[in-house]
Amino acid sequence: MSDFQDTLAKIDGVQVAWTYDTRGNIRSKTISDYTDDILREISTLLASLAFMHKKNSSTISKLHYRFKNHQLWTFFDGENYTALIADEDAMIAESMDGL
Amino acid sequence: MTSAIHSTHKGSLLVIDDDPGIIESLALHWKHKEIPYNIIFSETVEDALRVLATQQVDVVLTDQQLPDATGLFLMTEINRRHPLIKVILMTARPSEETRLKALALGAVEFIAKPFDLNTLDSLLLNIRSIKHVGFSGIIYQLSLADMVQLKCSTLARVKIILKNGPHEGILYFDKGSFIHSKLGGLEGEEAFYQMFSWQRGQFEEHPYLDNPVKNIKRNWEGLLLEAAQKKDEILISSDQDFDSLPPQDTTPEPLQGDDAWNETKNPPDENAVINLSTFPDVKGSLISSRSGTLLTASLDENPNQAGALASFLVQQGECLARILREETTQEVFIETVLEKRFIFPRGQNLVAIHLAPETASWPMRETFKQSIKSSDS
Numbered sequence: 001m002s003d004f005q006d007t008l009a010k011i012d013g014v015q016v017a018w019t020y021d022t023r024g025n026i027r028s029k030t031i032s033d034y035t036d037d038i039l040r041e042i043s044t045l046l047a048s049l050a051f052m053h054k055k056n057s058s059t060i061s062k063l064h065y066r067f068k069n070h071q072l073w074t075f076f077d078g079e080n081y082t083a084l085i086a087d088e089d090a091m092i093a094e095s096m097d098g099l
Numbered sequence: 100m101t102s103a104i105h106s107t108h109k110g111s112l113l114v115i116d117d118d119p120g121i122i123e124s125l126a127l128h129w130k131h132k133e134i135p136y137n138i139i140f141s142e143t144v145e146d147a148l149r150v151l152a153t154q155q156v157d158v159v160l161t162d163q164q165l166p167d168a169t170g171l172f173l174m175t176e177i178n179r180r181h182p183l184i185k186v187i188l189m190t191a192r193p194s195e196e197t198r199l200k201a202l203a204l205g206a207v208e209f210i211a212k213p214f215d216l217n218t219l220d221s222l223l224l225n226i227r228s229i230k231h232v233g234f235s236g237i238i239y240q241l242s243l244a245d246m247v248q249l250k251c252s253t254l255a256r257v258k259i260i261l262k263n264g265p266h267e268g269i270l271y272f273d274k275g276s277f278i279h280s281k282l283g284g285l286e287g288e289e290a291f292y293q294m295f296s297w298q299r300g301q302f303e304e305h306p307y308l309d310n311p312v313k314n315i316k317r318n319w320e321g322l323l324l325e326a327a328q329k330k331d332e333i334l335i336s337s338d339q340d341f342d343s344l345p346p347q348d349t350t351p352e353p354l355q356g357d358d359a360w361n362e363t364k365n366p367p368d369e370n371a372v373i374n375l376s377t378f379p380d381v382k383g384s385l386i387s388s389r390s391g392t393l394l395t396a397s398l399d400e401n402p403n404q405a406g407a408l409a410s411f412l413v414q415q416g417e418c419l420a421r422i423l424r425e426e427t428t429q430e431v432f433i434e435t436v437l438e439k440r441f442i443f444p445r446g447q448n449l450v451a452i453h454l455a456p457e458t459a460s461w462p463m464r465e466t467f468k469q470s471i472k473s474s475d476s
Binding site for chain 1: 327411431437
């Protein structure tokens with residue numbers, strides 16, 4: 001588990017944090033109720049999105065989606081990507097510096 | 100329970116409905132009016148699948164609401180097991196969603212109950228002359244990525260023979276999965292990547308009865324991503340331009356009909372954009388339809404591209420929402436070295452706000468939304 005993934009997992013309201021590569025393959029993940037299939041599906045979509053964005057514009061460093069009951073964050077460091085799913089009211093942005 | 104009406108004519112029609120009134124009505128009607136089918140009645144999907152497994156059936160007339168599953172589910176199974184059977188879906192509760200799903204699954208007709216029996220007879224007479232369900236013709240500039248997506252999303256069981264000069268490859272699809280690929284001595288994903296790099300070619304689609312060994316392990320989305328990246332790497336290394344890549348412009352066609360009308364009914368758009376421009380952190384903003392059609396903008400960049408990007412991000416959000424069993428995307432926030440963007444829905448449309456990279460934008464989210472709301476009011 002990477003230090004960054006570990007840091008994210010400790011934020012209140014985070015349900016799962018995981019790391020994936022540019023192909024959407026999961027490298028590591030915290031223990032959660034989310035199946036590998038679901039995380040893999042999300043990772044593939046996010047990796048695809050990052051690829052398309054880089055191709056048409058620039059490299060994404062941070063991406064956030066807010067839904068009614070969840071929020072999804074992903075952070076790109078150029079090599080591996082880290083993502084998390086959290087409760088809708090989790091203070092993710094506020095818990096991180098520099099956002 | 101299964102019952103049947105036999106005639107000397109060729110053709111076999113399987114009717115699935117658990118409503119005894121419908122069954123009696125159809126049986127009585129066809130007892131007095133001959134149609135060129137042997138007719139079999141079933142009341143459940145399970146019973147219908149048993150009939151289909153043991154008897155030759157040409158046409159299926161099925162109700163949508165059945166005791167053990169839906170007609171759409173039955174269609175999926177028919178597509179998988181008996182792709183040449185023509186299907187008519189009937190329902191007492193017609194909806195556009197069901198109609199579109201039925202047509203996407205290859206239904207020849209979608210009919211609402213109650214229906215005229217003579218009209219049904221005409222349909223059943225004409226249906227036998229339909230050689231293939233769907234359109235036939237020539238498609239230009241269809242990418243292999245488009246083809247894979249289409250075949251997987253429609254749960255087709257088909258094989259596609261792909262030709263490029265002297266080379267000929269084959270792709271097998273089954274039940275929404277891309278299962279097998281072969282090109283000369285190459286098999287599986289490597290064969291597909293090779294075909295994906297072709298710039299042009301021809302294809303033929305056929306049903307198949309053999310059972311090819313599954314040699315594609317990835318899901319089709321991951322496979323296309325990998326293929327696009329490999330192709331990109333090849334093109335970059337060979338210094339070619341990107342025009343020959345599969346289309347990745349996510350700007351959809353402008354909506355037509357009612358949707359287009361609804362999308363243009365937001366008169367305070369310009370006021371909203373003007374209000375946003377008063378915030379010191381805002382470099383620009385736009386309002387576009389969810390499909391990316393620009394409605395108004397105040398930007399120092401190409402507004403059409405910015406609108407397309409906002410639409411793309413929200414469309415991807417809708418895919419993520421489905422995975423997370425959410426209804427819709429409420430907000431998107433994206434940050435790169437060059438910029439930050441905050442995107443959120445506004446009725447049928449989207450608002451995208453372009454912010455400087457150094458902006459501490461997070462606390463401003465609600466302020467931006469409030470600004471838009473006040474413009475609307």
